[in-house]
Amino acid sequence: MAIISSSAPGQPSAGRSSAAGSTLASGRLVDPAPVVEEESQETRVAGGEVPGREDSLRPRRLADYIGQRELKQVLGIAVEATRSRAEALDHVLLYGPPGLGKTTMALVLAEELGVRCRITSAPALERPRDIVGLLVNLQPHEVLFIDEIHRLNRVAEELLYPAMEDFRLDITVGKGTTARTRSLPLAPFTLVGATTRAGSLSSPLRDRFGLIQRLEFYDLDDLQAIVERAAGLLRLELDAAAALEVARRCRGTPRIANRLLRRVRDVALVNGHGRIHASLVVEALSLHRVDGCGLDASDRRLLTLLLEGYGGGPVGLETLAAGLGEDPATLEAVIEPFLLQLGFLQRTPRGRVITTAGRRHLGWSADSAA
Numbered sequence: 001m002a003i004i005s006s007s008a009p010g011q012p013s014a015g016r017s018s019a020a021g022s023t024l025a026s027g028r029l030v031d032p033a034p035v036v037e038e039e040s041q042e043t044r045v046a047g048g049e050v051p052g053r054e055d056s057l058r059p060r061r062l063a064d065y066i067g068q069r070e071l072k073q074v075l076g077i078a079v080e081a082t083r084s085r086a087e088a089l090d091h092v093l094l095y096g097p098p099g100l101g102k103t104t105m106a107l108v109l110a111e112e113l114g115v116r117c118r119i120t121s122a123p124a125l126e127r128p129r130d131i132v133g134l135l136v137n138l139q140p141h142e143v144l145f146i147d148e149i150h151r152l153n154r155v156a157e158e159l160l161y162p163a164m165e166d167f168r169l170d171i172t173v174g175k176g177t178t179a180r181t182r183s184l185p186l187a188p189f190t191l192v193g194a195t196t197r198a199g200s201l202s203s204p205l206r207d208r209f210g211l212i213q214r215l216e217f218y219d220l221d222d223l224q225a226i227v228e229r230a231a232g233l234l235r236l237e238l239d240a241a242a243a244l245e246v247a248r249r250c251r252g253t254p255r256i257a258n259r260l261l262r263r264v265r266d267v268a269l270v271n272g273h274g275r276i277h278a279s280l281v282v283e284a285l286s287l288h289r290v291d292g293c294g295l296d297a298s299d300r301r302l303l304t305l306l307l308e309g310y311g312g313g314p315v316g317l318e319t320l321a322a323g324l325g326e327d328p329a330t331l332e333a334v335i336e337p338f339l340l341q342l343g344f345l346q347r348t349p350r351g352r353v354i355t356t357a358g359r360r361h362l363g364w365s366a367d368s369a370a
């Protein structure tokens with residue numbers, strides 16, 4: 001796959017069309033935007049080369065994508081039906097914790113459909129012209145991937161409604177009494193939205209997605225297979241037991257599995273180990289303070305504060321976040337989901353509570369008072 005920039009020869013550049021030049025948002029006046037010379041969003045072409053660490057290990061086709069069986073089944077059927085009808089795939093919303101493969105799936109869908117995937121994220125679509133530029137440059141059936149879609153501002157979101165529903169852009173040109181609304185036809189396209197917080201999406205936006213799918217944490221077998229596949233791509237000799245040890249420590253998350261594998265590779269290289277055994281994985285990952293369940297220093301800090309600072313809870317999210325010096329949203333979307341999944345933490349109406357399993361993990365007996 002190739003990443004092309006806006007200035008790559010022969011590629012359209014966001015914001016150069018007349019629509020973008022006279023920018024505006026549905027029913028709302030905005031100053032006409034100057035021609036945009038640079039595009040902040042990455043543009044990737046399915047079928048070329050994708051540089052970058054994470055990209056080099058991504059599966060490119062559905063058949064290479066390990067795990068998420070239900071998701072693959074649902075999207076596989078949708079892709080096949082869409083191809084036979086020669087239409088754009090229905091819009092897809094992918095939600096779930098970070099690192100489970102939402103971006104990867106958007107790229108896989110584009111590859112399966114034989115089209116380009118344009119990648120951006122909601123915070124990069126600050127001005128109306130940002131999203132207008134992207135939309136007017138889409139070619140028929142292309143995929144537009146918007147990460148963190150729950151962070152879209154209202155103007156961008158309102159521009160998306162007719163774009164998603166009728167492949168139409170409603171823009172207002174001019175100011176004051178001379179303002180007129182114009183509708184521009186768009187090429188039929190597929191929006192793939194990704195979010196860690198499906199509940200934060202407005203319902204009008206959520207309702208415009210034809211396919212809404214949750215990505216789940218991966219089980220050990222799938223993670224072991226993902227680690228073995230990545231080891232092959234990195235040309236590492238890795239025992240099956242070593243792959244399993246990485247799998248156990250990656251919090252059910254392929255992105256973390258691949259990151260840990262690279263740390264193990266460093267230790268193997270520096271210590272002169274050709275073949276990587278399980279004992280080397282344990283040694284390398286304890287060096288990085290990743291424990292046998294995959295908890296890292298942030299997870300243990302949360303559980304320890306809950307137990308030692310608040311008697312095991314219940315304690316409110318905001319209080320816990322303040323005590324840890326973390327943003328509550330990050331705590332909720334990034335750190336807590338795996339602790340909940342492990343059964344170390346519970347969310348109750350009165351706040352967060354550490355469980356017996358969580359206490360035991362910290363080395364406390366089940367009934368010990370904090």
Ligand code: ADE
Nearest residue numbers: 057059064065066226254
């Ligand atoms: N690398 C990261 N995620 C993967 C997945 N789901 N399948 C195969 N390789 C991966």
